[in-house]
Amino acid sequence: MQGRSESTGALDRAVAAFRAGGPVLVHDADDREGETDLLYPASAVTSASVARLRNDGGGLVFVALPAAIADRFDLPFLHEALDHPANDHSDLGYDAHPSFSLTVNHRDGFTGVTDDDRALTIRRLGEVSGDDDYGVDAFAEEFRTPGHVHLLRGAPGLLAERRGHTELGLALAREAGVAPAVAGCEMLDDDTGGALSTADARAYARRNDLPFVEGAALIEALS
Structure with missing residues (x-):
């Protein structure tokens, strides 16, 4: 009973x-990637948020979008759009295929890689994700590809279909009632270069007074 209460x-x-626009740490599962991602609602991301993602996370900065919104923006799965012999994922040990779509920059940025530029790109992706009238033409006017923010497509059935950080974050955003786009980054260990251990991720959450939640808890509550 205590474990369920926790x-x-x-x-x-x-x-x-x-709901307040703050970050959350989400651990997927030890038998999947075994990683903890630092996640934000994309519409609330600032330059300071991007600095935290790259300094305290250290992995790939991304924005996850639900399948219906990715379709509205005409965003493909990248592996379905590429014709190259390296585009073979049969040896992907933790999933059937990657969630990667295009990489983008906002056209009002400069190089696209600075904290300010990436924050602008991410925040606007969050803001337009909730606008049903915003389609591919508007997207192309505001964003260019390739760029410095990686877009990920969520599975259409979210947690009922796939249980990666993409779907976990999007399910959390849906539950919180925020715009349906999530920014995030994997947390890495500065000493080993590997994924930050769950114990160290929990310790980081405690030091910074941030929520830490297990993927299993999200799946049980939000599926």
Whole structure:
């Protein structure tokens, strides 16, 4: 009973943090990637958020979008759009295929890689994700590809179909009632270069007073 209560409390904190525009740490599962991602609602991302993602996360900075919104923006799965012999994912040990779509920059940025530029790109992706009238033509006027922010497509059924950080973050955003786009970055260990251990990720969350939630708790509550 205590474990269930702790999971419920962690989920409540995570939902409240997302609703307020703050970050949440989400661990997928030890038998999947075994990684913890630092996630934000994309519409709330600032330059300071991007600095935290690259300094405290250290992995790939991305924005996850639900399948319906990716379709509205005409964003393909990259592996379906590429014709190249390296485009072979049969040896991908943790999933059937990657979620990667295009990489983009906002046209009002400069190089696209600075904290300010990436924050602009990410924030606008969050803002337009909730606009049903914003389609591919508007997207092309505002964003260019390739760029410095990686877009990920969520599975159409979210957690009922796939249980990666893409779907976990999008399910959390849906529960929090925020715009349906999530920014994130994998947390890496500065000493080993590998994924940050779950214990160290929990310790980081405690030091910074941030919610930490297990993927299993999100799946149980939000599927």
